Amino acid sequence: MTASADHLKALLSAHAAGDDDQFYSIALQVAAKSARQGHGRLAVELRELIDSSRGQRITRRAAPTPVVQPRGELGSLLSADYPDVRLSDMTLAEGPNALLEKVLHEQRQRGQLEKFGFTPVHRVLLSGPPGTGKSMTAAVLAGELGLPLFTIRLDGLISRFMGETASKLRLVFEAAAETRAVYLFDEFDALGADRAAGNDVGEARRILNSFLLFLDQAPPESLVVAATNHGQLLDGALFRRFDLAIMYAPPSAEQAIEVLQRRLSAMDTAAVAWSDLAALTDRLSHAELVKAAESAAKRAILGGNDMIDAEHLRNALNERHSLRHA
Missing domain, CATH: 1.10.8.60 (Helicase, Ruva Protein; domain 3)
Structure with a gap:
């Protein structure tokens, strides 16, 4: 065994951190140690592999978190996808684009923020007319961060499980705590309508109260994204609970x-x-x-x-x- 335990640990650490320079430096140390121990042919092969790999300059991309398609009760409430779209694939006004860059930057630096007791933006409300890029935004956040995208089927959640919606919401937020991903609540006004509306019912108020409670407890590792075409219908408490609200408009x-x-x-x-x-x-x-x-x-x-x-x-x-x- 030409590589010491320390070398192996350092190689794995550099690979996990995406630090190519450190990885190649340690690999060269292993090759040099092989030569000193009389394994000349192995040392030459290692150096050739290192030079070849450096020459290719393959761009690193974060691999999606390995998650199976949800099953059982959870499978009836959400679907999983692994988007491959990027922010550069969208055409957005300067304001929404800058806010999305902020979300991505804070998520990528999550560890640094948490060292000082802060959490990254992880609860995002998207509001605007149909077809302006809200659902695609959720896919972009997932694609940029190498995460799965879980889309919650809100219409089925409310119409099929009216008396059990709070327990179903709990399942979704428990999944968010266990599996890092982007969780998209599309057509969110079906859930977050103003509690003071004249056509509201007690059950709907309890559902919204449950959602607000779960949202407050949502872990910063996952992103909870709510999208609505009718922001004016949402309860005012929702805007205060989200870390960021991004407004969309038809393109110029x-x-x-x-x-x-x-x-x-x-x-x-x-x-x-x-x-x-x-x-x-x-x-x-x-x-x-x-x-x-x-x-x-x-x-x-x-x-x-x-x-x-x-x-x-x-x-x-x-x-x-x-x-x-x-």
């Missing part, structure tokens, strides 16, 4: 053009005068713009070429406007 004309260009990046768009399309993107959400781009692309592909016809794209955008008013 410049952002809308960027959304179209991103989706059509595999196509030839040289003939498209993008500035002429700006007015047609008004009030369309990110999702609607993606649909329009896909419609124009499919028409071009089925027509036998990869060039986007500006007229096809114009028609696709008008179709999206027509659907909004149907």
Whole structure:
């Protein structure tokens, strides 16, 4: 055995920390020790492996936390996914983008914050019109941090287990304490509606009170993300319980053009005068713009070429406007 126990521990520690320079330094020490002990061939092979590995410069990516698909009662309440999207894949206004960078930075430096008695942002409320990127944001947080994304089926939670919703919520938050992941409560207004609303019932108030209690106790290792299209319907206590609230809006004309260009990046768009399309993107959400781009692309592909016809794209955008008013 040419590597000492100390060398092995140091190698594992450097690998776990992602410190390539330290890892290679220790590996070279092992190679040098092998040469001193008369294992010349092994020393040469180790140095060749180190040089080869350094030359490849493979980018490290955090591996997702290994989690099986939820089963039993929990399986009926949420589904698991392992997103591979990044913040750079989204087209966002400067404000929401900066806030998401803040969440990611604090989560990545969680250990440093906890040394001083602070916790990172881990309870995030997303509010805005449909199709503006709220669900994708949860996927981005999971993808950037190498975590699973658990989506809670709120409609089923409330309609199927009305009398047992608090116990089902407890299951979800217990999972958050046991398994580090991003937990997305989509269409959150179904759960977090204002307790003072005239059509509220006692059971709904108890459910919301239970959620607030569990949210207060949510561990900082996991991220609890709530997304709603109707922020004005939410109980005021919810805004105070979340660490951060991010407001989404339909894209500006410049952002809308960027959304179209991103989706059509595999196509030839040289003939498209993008500035002429700006007015047609008004009030369309990110999702609607993606649909329009896909419609124009499919028409071009089925027509036998990869060039986007500006007229096809114009028609696709008008179709999206027509659907909004149907």
